[in-house]
Amino acid sequence: MNIYQEELLDHYENPSNYGTLPRCTISHEEDNPLCGDQIRLDLIVEDDIITKVRFSGHGCTISIASASMLTEEIQGKSLTEVKKLSRDDILDMIGIPLGPVRIKCALLALKVLKVGAYGIKGWPGEENE
Amino acid sequence: MHKLEFRPFDIEAIRKDFPIFATTPPLAFLDNAASTQTPRPVVEAMDAYYDTYRSNIHRGIYRISEEATEQYERAREKVAQLINAPRSRQVIFTRNTTESINLVAYSWGSTNIGEGDEIVLTTMEHHSNLVPWQLLAQRTGARLRFLEITDEGLLDFTQLRDLLTEKTKLVAIGHVSNVLGTINPIQSIIEAAHAVDAKVIVDAAQSVPHFQVDVQQLDCDFLAFSGHKMCGPTGIGVLYGKSELLEEMPPFLGGGSMIRSVERDVSSYAELPAKFEAGTPSIAEAIGLGYTVDYITQANLAAIHVHEQELLKYAHQRLEQIEGITLYGPAPHQKTGVISFNMEGIHPHDVAGILDTHGVAVRAGHHCAQPLMKRLDVIATVRASFYLYNTIEDVDRLYEGLCRAQKLMTRRKIV
Numbered sequence A: 001m002n003i004y005q006e007e008l009l010d011h012y013e014n015p016s017n018y019g020t021l022p023r024c025t026i027s028h029e030e031d032n033p034l035c036g037d038q039i040r041l042d043l044i045v046e047d048d049i050i051t052k053v054r055f056s057g058h059g060c061t062i063s064i065a066s067a068s069m070l071t072e073e074i075q076g077k078s079l080t081e082v083k084k085l086s087r088d089d090i091l092d093m094i095g096i097p098l099g100p101v102r103i104k105c106a107l108l109a110l111k112v113l114k115v116g117a118y119g120i121k122g123w124p125g126e127e128n129e
Numbered sequence B: 001m002h003k004l005e006f007r008p009f010d011i012e013a014i015r016k017d018f019p020i021f022a023t024t025p026p027l028a029f030l031d032n033a034a035s036t037q038t039p040r041p042v043v044e045a046m047d048a049y050y051d052t053y054r055s056n057i058h059r060g061i062y063r064i065s066e067e068a069t070e071q072y073e074r075a076r077e078k079v080a081q082l083i084n085a086p087r088s089r090q091v092i093f094t095r096n097t098t099e100s101i102n103l104v105a106y107s108w109g110s111t112n113i114g115e116g117d118e119i120v121l122t123t124m125e126h127h128s129n130l131v132p133w134q135l136l137a138q139r140t141g142a143r144l145r146f147l148e149i150t151d152e153g154l155l156d157f158t159q160l161r162d163l164l165t166e167k168t169k170l171v172a173i174g175h176v177s178n179v180l181g182t183i184n185p186i187q188s189i190i191e192a193a194h195a196v197d198a199k200v201i202v203d204a205a206q207s208v209p210h211f212q213v214d215v216q217q218l219d220c221d222f223l224a225f226s227g228h229k230m231c232g233p234t235g236i237g238v239l240y241g242k243s244e245l246l247e248e249m250p251p252f253l254g255g256g257s258m259i260r261s262v263e264r265d266v267s268s269y270a271e272l273p274a275k276f277e278a279g280t281p282s283i284a285e286a287i288g289l290g291y292t293v294d295y296i297t298q299a300n301l302a303a304i305h306v307h308e309q310e311l312l313k314y315a316h317q318r319l320e321q322i323e324g325i326t327l328y329g330p331a332p333h334q335k336t337g338v339i340s341f342n343m344e345g346i347h348p349h350d351v352a353g354i355l356d357t358h359g360v361a362v363r364a365g366h367h368c369a370q371p372l373m374k375r376l377d378v379i380a381t382v383r384a385s386f387y388l389y390n391t392i393e394d395v396d397r398l399y400e401g402l403c404r405a406q407k408l409m410t411r412r413k414i415v
């Protein structure tokens, strides 16, 4: 299957929840040192519920599309629930096989979320918890 | 050493030495600046070691160990000849360019660099010719200074006079940029550095594979390169040094092979080159490197350079036709077979990803040269790099793949 399939390109072309939130509960940014991609997530959390989420930054198709999909996934959910999101959940959302370099692109947004919201450092799936 | 005569080579015959090119669908391998393919004769030489005389070197008093030792030392002689080193003992086998540079930074650096001393680098250095000097500067209180580049990607010589002073103890300079392909006029830099009594280490990772490099003509103090970028195996690299410097330097790694005699509290060290080759080395890989030298010498370095120039000129012509493309670096005649570029509105990763689906292997990223990326004001670039086995068809395939990328992506809005 081709990485450059329509669904991913659509997310890239028209990402969901793109932007920033000037007054938010959590704001965090990370980059991927391999390629310089940068993703920032802004969340408004009320009573443990993520009521609003926006992402911003720059990156390739995979990192932008996965950030877009992640924001759709976590909008309206509780922080407790979202904490369970794993590397495999993201790869399932992307739905195509990725090599070791591109996997980092796919996981960048989740990494931002994990570090920003829970202080869990490291790449999802490789954290030493 | 006599200049190599130009002798065109038979590209079809060369490609037959690399089984990877017989695969279908065809592969346009254009990531040679990262690592190259390995020809059959080199693989066979390493197989022969494993199949017929596998043993440790320098120790065994039996036939196959003696043969392994001989082959290992013959490889050193071939490398010495390739770069015209006066004596083969000035050729130290390491793992790669990075280890060679670290060896100098630790060993020579520990006794020759102190607080307030200055190390001059350039903005286009690979991280492996930058980070070891940062670490040395942090250990010693020395200061790093940088020769900047012009917008065309050439070194800015107007600054050189101000940079080189009596404080300068070392100039660490890449012969050829791995991102831009720029061939730096290092001979004049070496002369200028010597005029202020500074030593010079040349990062030759991207030059030795592509044209004839003569350490005596350059008069460099140290020179480092890797086997895997010149059709050789991974895990083997070279450090050349002037004898008097290598003799005076303290050991880098301690252990077996590098000693003369060992007592409980102190040891005395072996002669060159053993002093810097602690432990069991990459034996098969060193032997493979010897055969690699034979291979590229026979293919003829002058012919390789001319061949790369043809590919490069053609690639420049074709790529310049693509709308929204930016090429970085100087004109083809000032560089080796490297072409770095970006396509407007398409992330370098996506360009490389789409090229991959079209059978073209290129690199996208910062190429271990983040200060240069910053200078070029880009986050990353796409880089295609050629070697002796690449063809005009490979360039056409690159061009077609880029047109495909553009078609697929430019209707897309970029966030």
Ligand SMILES: Cc1ncc(COP(=O)(O)O)c(C=O)c1O
Pocket: B033, B034, B096, B097, B098, B099, B126, B128, B129, B174, B176, B177, B178, B203, B205, B206, B226, B368
């Ligand atoms: C100019 C330059 N210097 C140093 C290196 C490091 O080489 P190695 O990774 O073999 O140590 C490279 C290759 O990546 C290079 O292109």
